[in-house]
Amino acid sequence: MVQSVASADAPVHGVSPRLVPAGFPGVQAAAVIALGRAVLLARFGLSLLYAAAAVLLSGLNPDSVQRYLVPFAIIAVVTLAETLVLKRLASGPPRVALVFADSAVAVVLFLVWTADPVYVIYQIGAAALAGAMLGLHSTPLWGGQAIQAVATCWVVLADKIAPPLTTLALVTAPALIVAAGASAVTITRIVQERLNRDLDPSLPVPEIHRRTRRILRASSFTIFRSRRRLRLADELARTLVHDTSVAMDHAGTPVNGVRFDYDHEDFAEPLDALCMEWAQEARVNMRTSLPPVWLRIPVRHQLALIVDDALSNVAVHSHATRARVELAERRQVVTLTIADNGRGFVVPADPAVLKGGHYEGIRRMIDRSSFLGADLTISSQPHGGTEIKVRMTGMPS
Numbered sequence: 001m002v003q004s005v006a007s008a009d010a011p012v013h014g015v016s017p018r019l020v021p022a023g024f025p026g027v028q029a030a031a032v033i034a035l036g037r038a039v040l041l042a043r044f045g046l047s048l049l050y051a052a053a054a055v056l057l058s059g060l061n062p063d064s065v066q067r068y069l070v071p072f073a074i075i076a077v078v079t080l081a082e083t084l085v086l087k088r089l090a091s092g093p094p095r096v097a098l099v100f101a102d103s104a105v106a107v108v109l110f111l112v113w114t115a116d117p118v119y120v121i122y123q124i125g126a127a128a129l130a131g132a133m134l135g136l137h138s139t140p141l142w143g144g145q146a147i148q149a150v151a152t153c154w155v156v157l158a159d160k161i162a163p164p165l166t167t168l169a170l171v172t173a174p175a176l177i178v179a180a181g182a183s184a185v186t187i188t189r190i191v192q193e194r195l196n197r198d199l200d201p202s203l204p205v206p207e208i209h210r211r212t213r214r215i216l217r218a219s220s221f222t223i224f225r226s227r228r229r230l231r232l233a234d235e236l237a238r239t240l241v242h243d244t245s246v247a248m249d250h251a252g253t254p255v256n257g258v259r260f261d262y263d264h265e266d267f268a269e270p271l272d273a274l275c276m277e278w279a280q281e282a283r284v285n286m287r288t289s290l291p292p293v294w295l296r297i298p299v300r301h302q303l304a305l306i307v308d309d310a311l312s313n314v315a316v317h318s319h320a321t322r323a324r325v326e327l328a329e330r331r332q333v334v335t336l337t338i339a340d341n342g343r344g345f346v347v348p349a350d351p352a353v354l355k356g357g358h359y360e361g362i363r364r365m366i367d368r369s370s371f372l373g374a375d376l377t378i379s380s381q382p383h384g385g386t387e388i389k390v391r392m393t394g395m396p397s
Helices: 024-058 062-088 092-112 117-159 164-198 205-218 227-250 268-282 297-318 357-372
Strands: 002-006 285-289 322-330 333-340 375-380 386-393
Touching: 024 062, 024 117, 024 164, 024 227, 024 357, 062 092, 062 117, 092 117, 117 164, 164 205, 205 227, 227 297, 268 285, 268 297, 268 322, 297 322, 297 333, 297 357, 297 386, 357 375, 357 386
Parallel strands: 285 322
Antiparallel strands: 002 375, 322 333, 333 386, 375 386
């Protein structure tokens, strides 16, 4: 049976409540939080400008209050509420809840102010927020919003002649919604890649902090810059830099007597030494295929710990006579495989079982894979051996 038990968006087991989790999930969450706040404030600002301009042109009267100021008040309350909960969005489920709550408000605006540009502004912002929060998983959501905008445009313009501003908003809305959602997905990925690049443990800590803070601040639109948001960006930067520093410190600890924190050697060299030393102690025939792969020191250390846990399980539980460790890198995808010809086991259908107390070594491997943002897959069956595969995409070297 094959079971994928860790992935890039999995939460790290045992992490106490904090702004973002450690490791790669923390980098993802930091980008999402920063960009989510920028989207909310941008939508608020555009709604404010539209409401103010509309009231100035039409005058302050009951009709303008109902048409312009009431929807703006709704958007203002929603913006305040959603910005206050952004810090709690490190994991996936709260992000999904926020996006659906935001979309529910869009339905209210649609039912009451169907043809008004304020609804279009909100929908564009909702698409951008979904793209930033959920990535490509949000495509059906903002795709559906675009289809709804097309239907609204057809119904309204076929029924009556709308004011020029309303006509422009309705005609351009579908394209703007799709563009907002797709752009948010792309920008979020760019920010995550920049953060991964700037969190280089070989650099001095002040330089890492400066670079990280700069990209997180730049993730927000300058026109909507506020002290509160700068504090959030700085707090996110401090957390990520602290995690990088701690990971670098831990990487200096030898793994079964082998060090993985030497800059002058690639990952394959100490990994081969670790495997050969284990084979001599366990008296198991070991085969390795380890071409040179250059990785950052904390990444090497975490992968080495995964190999150590996997080989310890082979020695204690599998009764194997042969084992193999393979390392490969192709197109920025690093794959690490540990396999044996032992007695194997039935992989639980529920991944949560593997994270329980009966599979301590596997639980640690899942934690470390999640920390790296890697996919960990376990393939095993009774008397058929076990294969553990760790796959990392876009890992900075």
